[in-house]
Amino acid sequence: MALSNPVLYELAEAFGIATEFWDWKGRHTEIDDDTMIAILGSMDVDATDADRAQAALRTLHDRPWTRLLPPCVVMRSGAEQVVLAHVPHGAWVRLAVRLEDGGHREVPQIEHNVAPRLIDDVEIGEAAFQLPGDLPLGYHRLQATTEHGTEEVTLVVSPSFLGFPPAMGEKRVWGYATQLYSVRSEDSWGIGDLVDLADLAIWSGAEQFASFLLINPLHAAQPMPPIEPSPYLPASRRFVNPLYVRPEHIFEYSQLSETDRQRIGTVKQQLLETLAGEPLIMRNLIWPAKLAALRIIFGHGLRPARRMAFNDFLRREGRALTQFATWCALVNVHGVNWREWPAELQRPSSPEVAAFAQDNAEEIEFHAWIQWIADNQLRAAQSGARDAGMRVGVVSDLAVGVSDWSAEAWTYGNTFAQGVSVGAPPDHFNQTGQDWGQLPWRPDRLDDLAYAPFRTMVAGLLRHSGGMRVDHIMGLFRLWWIPAGMPATKGTYVRYNHEAMVGILALEAYRAGALIVGEDLGVVEPWVRDYLRERGILGTSIAWFETDGAGEPLPPEQWREYCLASVTTHDLPPTAGYLAKDHIRLQHRLGLLTESLETELAQAEREQQAFIAALRRGGFLTEDEPSTEDIVLALHRYLLATPARVLCATLPDAVGDRRTENQPGTVDEYPNWRVPLSHPDGHPMTMEELYTDERALRLAGVMNGFAVPPVEPRFEVERLAAD
Template sequence: MGLKKLLYLQGVGAEFVSCSGDNIVTPEQDRIGILRCMLASAAQERCEPVMSAEQIDEKIYQLDAEPWTQRLPLFQHTRIDNPELSVFLPSDSDSRLTIELQLEGGEPFQLGIDTAKFAANPHIAKVTGHYHVDDCDYLHYRLLITQALLASDIYCGGSLQMSVLPDIGLGYHRVRIRDQAEFVEGQWLVAPVMSYQSGNTRSPSNSRLWGLSIQLFSLRSETQWGIGDFADLAALIELVANEGGSFIQLNPLHALDIANPQACSPYSPSDRRRLNPLYINFEMVPEYSQLFCDVEPNAAGATSSELAIKFKAIKRQVNRADWLDYQLVSLHKYRIFKLLYQQFIVAHVETNSARGQQFSLFITDNGDSLRQFCEQQLSDTVGLSEFSGLDSRFFAYLQFVAEQQLSQCQAQAKRLGMAIGLVRDMAVGVASNSVEVRADNSPFCQDASIGAPPDPFAPQGQNWGLTPFDPIALKHDGYQHFIQLLRSNMQSCGALRIDHVMSLLRLWWWPRSKELGNGAYVYYPLDVLLAIVCIESQRAQCLIIGEDLGLIPPEIVSKLAAAGVLSNDLFYFSKEGDGFTLPANYPADSLMMLANHDVPPLLAWWQADDLQLRRSIGLIDNDELLQSLISQREFDKQQLLKLLQAQGQFDGSDVNSIHYPELLKAWLAVTAAGNAHLFSVQLFDLVCDNQPINIPGTWLQYPNWQRRLALSLTELAADKQVQGLLLQLQTSRQQGVQSERETDAYARTHACTKANTTTTTSTHPNRTTSTPAHATSSLQPNGLPL
């Protein structure tokens, strides 16, 4: 019983429901293997193969019993609509309880209340649990703050307040309590009921927003240095805004492994709180123009004219290829970053200019996490020539510049009238050698990695090689790392997509050592994490989109919906039986996408190019399987055609007679008019590219995350086909709005007719009309209201 209880307390799951609906019991040896990973990381040493009964009991006491004796949780949360405060007191407590509250950004005050009132008045406090610890019974009280304030003596500034109650609003408040013991302190989060919703108002003018999804690195222009940058993003924002678009959906912009540029997956970052400096555009940096002002040789040993000629040659070299060479791009960009930094130090830091002061304030505001990031970056680049002679402030400077440029892009989007602007993406985890993991007191389990359990699509399971948060360490950290993570990713955007949002509830862990078994689900404090998401979302005025593809636990669906988190659907996977979902049935509170980075572009899907590519690199290991998949694809194409024909497209046509450009336009005409609040299409699909950005399960077999667009931004803006598709996209979304207006008008008319009928018939003295008390709104399969 002791071991089972410890596994439960550590959050190691015992069973789960598979994608086929089967209940899968996780073998105990696999659960114990995950437990050993947790305990080894917590102790920062190798865990013994077998825990003694005494060690198990000691750990259970720490996790289960000890919190009851400490009066207050280290961190607790409540909702603003019904604020409560948890305290733990001996059952025989009959003393004066002192509660000190330091409101976030407000004046401290103190409450004095007799604990005897708790039992006498359940409207002040309710008992929600009890525990016997060390010959003492403890009760868990939840103080109903409004009533408790009314029943308390309130002191502010040392004076007794007789009439004015403190205004306890949203925030991370500090609380201390004392009865006969010493003061105990904790953090009390008062959270909003929902995440930010203003940009999600489903009014007729704001119910069908559309945008483009892009991998920023893939953009091409004449001004960049081999990789899409923030200047390219600004140009695309102007193009999309002028066509009526409301947002640009981005890949994660996280900092990657600086010493290994070829490790370029944005979903395997080094620090999710920092930006990738390769996205900086040189010409947007104030120091860039200064490099060409001096006639004398500069720090690079060249005159300004020689430097300009050299830069032009480099730009021609790195812009030539259709596939990104990260090694080459990184080498050249960091050499120029070095020149910019040296110019910045002389012109702004040494003179203490306004820009230099902004930089100093940036470093101060970002505190320890930025310091550790910069120190680790400096350590990781020792021995690399392009970083020689630099100090740790160089890496802070790059973050300073990157954040400024990203902020300028979002400001431009809002200035041009975009309802949302940028939609950022936050990866679910970090690489094992990442700065986040190696930072002091990081709340990660370094002995495990995350992924997915075995299923029919991946019989061996999926191991993503990313390091997970340890739920116990996260709690002991007071969730500070998670809070920092959200704050940094909600900057300079109007919405944030949380990759694999199920991680707020659970993640599949693989032990890094094969000796420790085949993994298990580990559970997280969903309610706490969601409360933090809600308050940070409200403060940043940032919509939240939860990437909820794959195996979705039913217990998370309703809570995400109640918190106002939009779901994320992919057209390929949106099915009703064998056919594709009717656009009118798309979940209203969702982001509908044709595709994302893990599935083929529509052209590749239509031509089965993705299947042929997978066969050529060995992911499909025989021709029989290939033919079977091609047959299934032909069936799916028929289902797509059936959907389009049912919506008035391609009447009488067959699959083989359809030209792809016509298919793409018809697909936009039909699906963009659908019911989803947000609709996004990949820029790669608009330019009819058939090469995937990423093929899951590959590394060296395919150049993932290196594909560049076939057209430059200048060519894109002038391309008649792209212009026509954007016009079709805008038109279809407006038609969806008009359809909604007509539906609403019909519903209102129908309601009025029904009300008039009811008024007439209800005059009978024995007849009443009412809604049954048990009636609830209908739900779709994903738990969202119809």
């Protein structure tokens, strides 16, 4: 049903809200009044009747004229850009740039004949200035001087093209993708941790000749059980989940008394005995035990130089860390959902929160200390990866958003839209749509804040990473907003200033020398992929999804060069499970199919046989009666025939694991994000077993281009695809 009020169309256009879209089956769908009014309301726009909608539109049109300068200007290096300034009609204004390094550049005014506008009984004029294209990269200050003084706003100059990091040079690279929590060593606490990450990176680089290790988001979860298992529904994307800290690798552990080390050993032993035989990752049991150990170590204190380093970390992280640590302390007193706390504690700036912080200073310091420890262990993992010969190293993952109860929602308040959540419209694999339960940024508030929350988040993630995967990178362009109480099918798209957000992402990556991969799967506007390629940001290509216009497998030579190419992803089963059609049967059991089981199985069989035929035509599969592993290896040979510069193999594919990590469209109906890395028979695999796994050796041989796979779990043969 179309919108009933023409003003709603104008408001929708002004706020970047789609009034229509084409679904995955090519059907045209129009947005109705209920959805539009709810989404406008989430951005504090009252459009519940025609008069209110008209008043909101007038305010919106006048808003730029009430500001001397826009709150944030983002431009590309090498390209000039016009900036508009608004002053009382006839008044003078001068513009200059205060450069990040302390330099100063005047900005010339250009001819701009626009009639003044009456705002609150004052005639306001508009002047135009031409920013030069030779400004250096960085975060600068744009200064406007009038007879009343000087006003400054943020000016961001980003690379016009990012491309590959210098460490890659002109070479192709490959790496593993894994869910870190699933890869457990004999020394870990029942969950893969940052020490396991370092060890896994060393094995991948030194023994497998991989150049990167792509992991799930390590974002912070809530500091008390029940702990959200999804790494894509975090409490904070700026800070690290302390579950990933290894207590015994903290420096102060070595200085503990024998009694305290025994106390920690007892806690760990009791935990491991409790977890014995448990088939899943049990975060709610692991965290209290690990927390007890961390408190013992924290209580030991720091020697002077370590205290200096910790204090420096506190200074660098500043208010954001203090607020996050305060939120952690409050959660342990009042519960995980801050919206249910006493009203006076629901704003981080309230006097009552300040009083709580003063009374609980040691507890807040403890949670800040954990972040410092996590930062140190992350640094060690990336250092180990690079020392092991990895060109890129650890590649972090950035989730789309945070939950309604999150620390970010408490800290940033109305920077997030209220009364809506983020998801996805229906598609072939999720035919009822998805509601991810995440809060979306408000595009207008991000602009008001000069994108500071986004900037600090990206910079923090890249500090100890060689690259970053941006989950659902289309979220920098548009997101599917779903009003509270409505199904995912009743949502619509809301646009963001992609030029600003991609520009900031490119600038931070350039400074960090990092590789950026955008996950651009699902419903994507075709121009978005072209734009990302133009900016030198990689897309994502999954073998099963790469088809031509007739639905046949896309020939490898027609794949993109600027992409991370892989056979599967964490939202699908490992390839062995995919070939067995485990995902179809699982979706049937969970009631997620819109067609019959037989129809879906038949369709999956046709698609798989088409791909197997393509593998045979290309000479990638030669066996008459191939095993599942034969097909898995052939699919990865197929990847090597593409022009893609970055190739990825999943660790579950390397060991023959079949179980999927995540079934989209479910929460607890399937044990999402709780499945450990396992042998083909489903028995959990330790990292020590991984080191000697012959399947992994054979797959790495394929990824390295060996003519004959090695026969021992150590590469002692000459690489044919030498760097």
